[in-house]
Amino acid sequence: MKVSILTLFPEILEGYFSSSIMAKAVDRGLFSYRLINFREFAFDRHRTCDDAPYGGGAGMVLKPEPVAKALDSVGIAGKRVIYPSPSGRLFRQSMAEEFSREEELVIICGRYEGLDQRIIDRYVDDEVCVGDYVLSSGEVAAMVITDAVYRLREGIISAESLEEESFSDGLLEYPHYTRPEVFEGDKVPEILLSGHHEKIREWRMRQRLAKTLRNRPDLLENRNLDDGEKRLLEELREIQEIREERTHEYH
Numbered sequence: 001m002k003v004s005i006l007t008l009f010p011e012i013l014e015g016y017f018s019s020s021i022m023a024k025a026v027d028r029g030l031f032s033y034r035l036i037n038f039r040e041f042a043f044d045r046h047r048t049c050d051d052a053p054y055g056g057g058a059g060m061v062l063k064p065e066p067v068a069k070a071l072d073s074v075g076i077a078g079k080r081v082i083y084p085s086p087s088g089r090l091f092r093q094s095m096a097e098e099f100s101r102e103e104e105l106v107i108i109c110g111r112y113e114g115l116d117q118r119i120i121d122r123y124v125d126d127e128v129c130v131g132d133y134v135l136s137s138g139e140v141a142a143m144v145i146t147d148a149v150y151r152l153r154e155g156i157i158s159a160e161s162l163e164e165e166s167f168s169d170g171l172l173e174y175p176h177y178t179r180p181e182v183f184e185g186d187k188v189p190e191i192l193l194s195g196h197h198e199k200i201r202e203w204r205m206r207q208r209l210a211k212t213l214r215n216r217p218d219l220l221e222n223r224n225l226d227d228g229e230k231r232l233l234e235e236l237r238e239i240q241e242i243r244e245e246r247t248h249e250y251h
Contacts, residue, residue, distance in 0.1 A: 084141030109138030
């Protein structure tokens with residue numbers, strides 16, 4: 001898989017691509033990347049890439065000409081072009097899985113007030129929002145999208161590691177523990193030391209359901225639960241209701 005990222009600040013991205021699992025994927029030929037600087041395609045002697053918005057208003061807008069020329073240099077025919085933007089569709093695991101099936105992605109990093117709309121209309125396939133907040137750097141959003149996508153490609157992370165991650169099947173992930181067995185008085189749950197695989201599996205599912213119910217109950221709406229999971233969830237909801245009642249009585 002290959003990703004081409006168009007940016008005014010390639011130095012922000014260089015460290016990401018030369019570190020950790022990503023660096024190993026690049027070294028093994030499982031993933032490749034290009035960083036293209038808009039500024040190389042500006043046509044004036046100051047290499048200007050932004051200008052004031054028509055109609056007035058605060059901030060500056062990225063000029064269409066350098067971005068268009070940068071896109072043309074990549075050769076985007078048949079490639080998926082992504083623009084991270086607060087105005088886009090919310091980025092989810094299902095979208096990351098969809099993108100991971102592409103052989104090449106092109107990501108345009110916005111800056112200031114964003115891109116001239118004509119670039120979006122002419123070139124962009126997916127306008128994507130990485131969360132309900134605003135970033136000053138499209139480069140950060142591009143790294144979020146890239147990281148969520150490349151790790152799903154075969155050979156980069158083991159299938160076993162991906163299976164029980166948060167969002168992989170609609171639930172959040174269970175908590176993890178490692179040595180030492182006791183840390184500042186806190187002991188690893190006994191069940192994880194028991195060697196009883198079925199009880200450990202049930203404990204982990206209970207923890208996943210509890211965390212999802214507590215932090216992201218919306219995820220449970222579309223989750224198909226088996227009978228055992230339904231029973232666990234009913235127990236957890238009863239416990240949650242009792243705690244809420246006690247909290248209400250206390251206040």
